Amino acid sequence: MSGHPSYQPQSAFMRWMERRLPLGGLIYSSFVAYPTPRNLNYWWTFGGILAFMLGVQIVTGVVLAMHYTPHVDYAFDSVEQIMRDVNYGWLLRYLHANGASMFFLAAYIHLFRGMYYGSYKEPREVLWILGVILLLLMIMTGFMGYVLPWGQMSFWAATVITNLFSAIPLVGESIVTWLWGGFAVGNPTLNRFYSLHYLLPFVIAGVVGLHIWALHMVGQNNPAGVEPKTEQDTVAFTPYATIKDSFLLAVFCIMFAWFVFYIPNFLGHPDNYIPANPAVTPMHIVPEWYYLPFYAILRAIPNKLLGVMALGASILILAFLPWLDTSRVRSARYRPAYRQFFWAFVIVCIGLGWLGSKPPEGNYVLFARIFTAYYFAFFLVILPVLGKIERTKALPNSISESVLREGKPIGAPAPPPASAKV
């Protein structure tokens, strides 16, 4: 990259290697010399945290798989055996179960960061869509993993979620039978979920590769939302971004460890320590916390097919965000009205999550409907219209200007951008 030194192999071996497989050069240009905007804040460290969590899930998952038995008669007991008999089995399983929650927490922060700073806008549309695909893959992986311990919640989650497909007209029932491999959720279902739960994380890893490739094509967005123009606007990835990422990763790991060692079952549901019983549905079934907002949307709509469609749409609509938001200004820093609607959206999502954990009755349903309406209105009405009518603030001329002079011009005052009205 211009201005930053290119890779100079230090040892004879690396020089030999570089002429055959230039891995050193690739790593150097991607993670050492790679220019990052100098104004990145801590919200930009969650990508690294996500990569770390994927690693944690794969490592703990592969070792859990050495002790787990995917059969309806043994699955529950094999997980209990992991907890009681396998050396450090309790630690590995709690890391994996809580790791899934941490993974989703980081993903949601990462996603809201993108929404706040307009990171999905031109030229980052493909990068953003790859992120939505990653979210979908995570949702599928987490769901199938949750079925594996074969407790009551596992079984009934599998039943309810696979039955979502029965809402499809005409072919719905056949699709559900095909998914189950039987006439109800049973051993064939558990087996295939295990196979796919093992596979999908590696698919995720592949898509992460594409995500990073696309990122390095278009460069990172930044809190000012204006592209780097000169070398002054960027710093080298190492040490600047590496240190910042490492620091927040360490803080994140402290929280992760706090869950694993002090409240390992806080995010789980006690009913999943009851073996699966196809004859009795628990009185109150809820999904894992990270699915609750979507679950609330499903239940808010009193019609099966429409409810299922709203559930699907609530995730897929994210992929269309680059075209639904019509504003040319990226960062919410310079969009005062958008900022209000954005925070309302965050509150609505958290509110939907809370409502999803409540029984579907009375005022809970009423609020779930209001919040669901806002959720969709945000994408379909507010964003398209706001971009056309909002009075945005003046953008800084460059990243350095926004950092060094809090937005005041450096040197000779530059004329304000044509579109900006203060």
Next chain:
Amino acid sequence: MSVLGGDGPHAEQLTQPARAGCGWTDGQKGTMHVTTMSSAEPTRRDFLYIATASVAGIGAAATLVPLITQMNPDASTIAAGAPIEVDLSPIADGQVIKVFWRGKPIYVNHRTKKQIEEAQNVDVAKLPDPQPDSARVKPGHDQWQVLIGICTHLGCIPIAHQGPYDGYFCPCHGSVYDTSGRIRQGPAPLNLALPPYAFLSDTKIRIG
């Protein structure tokens, strides 16, 4: 592509030895250039491309058949779905028992007089999934209500003798069914399904 795509009018070039080296670079630009033009008329070569690609495509699609159908219920699963017989004599008035057929819970409800009357005296036209009670029991066996205990919303198991109609209540998303198993409230679109069954005698049924 461009070199190989010798179209009809230039077919004689195939005999030129210079072609073997894909040698359009050295001084041949002028003549070889024309081979990159697409001809208006389809040639034998175009036909071969399309035919080869089609055969490969059909072959690839055919391999999907086993890959997809392997996920459908296997022979043993289907065989395990053989009919079962249920003795009704021990079921008391007002009692509901649950049996399993094909991994699905089947409710056998010995309805009381009051329940039967309530199920029959309903304005059928006002129901979300209109069906008279008579269509949901066997003629002459009004007291026996046999149905699949799987909520038509998303597949939870409704609890018997619960909810405002003294029928079934689904704890998952709050669907309410009456004593005929018809949907009355909540997100479920349809009445509880009926399994195929027949009375072998007044006190015995065969399900399946």
